[in-house]
Amino acid sequence: MQAQRKMRIAHYGRKPVKIYGKTTQIDSSLMANTTQEEKRCSFITLNSDPLYVAYHDEEWGVLVHDDKMLFELLVLTSAKVGMDWTSILRKRHDFRAAFARFDTKIVANFTERQIASVATNCNLDLKKV
Known part of the structure; x- marks a missing residue:
């Protein structure tokens, strides 16, 4: 269960990416039935700045090619x-x-x-x- 949770966190907000010509798919079954709180890292708390939370949820850890x-x-x-x-x-x-x-x-x-x-x-x- 802990491993599944880590996989959900690791793949949050990511899309399938091409690595050396191969497409890697994310197992969507691991992400089903999860809440926003489960996807956040432990350093995001109720007292965290909303700007920082938005950055964490939408940008942090997402591949960038631009x-x-x-x-x-x-x-x-x-x-x-x-x-x-x-x-x-x-x-x-x-x-x-x-x-x-x-x-x-x-x-x-x-x-x-x-x-x-x-x-x-x-x-x-x-x-x-």
Whole structure:
């Protein structure tokens, strides 16, 4: 029973994916008759911030193949140094604006002044990042 619960948690929110040309199917019988609470990790509590809960339920642990989304996660994770994830999620809109909606071509051409401006506006310590 514990193994089945772990499988439900491990596959929550995931779709069949191709791995080396083979399609891996998720056993839907393991996910039948489960509640939202059973699918959440133990660190999500009743007191958890709703923004963090939404991130956990919809984004965390889901495969990402979009370059912009991967860049966004890289920037947000780097900015997290010394902060909690909820604070970063609250600033996500500001990060999107500061990093040109995470367009790598635009960010690659940032000048030193623009980089300093982003660091100031987003409260980033570039030494940590």
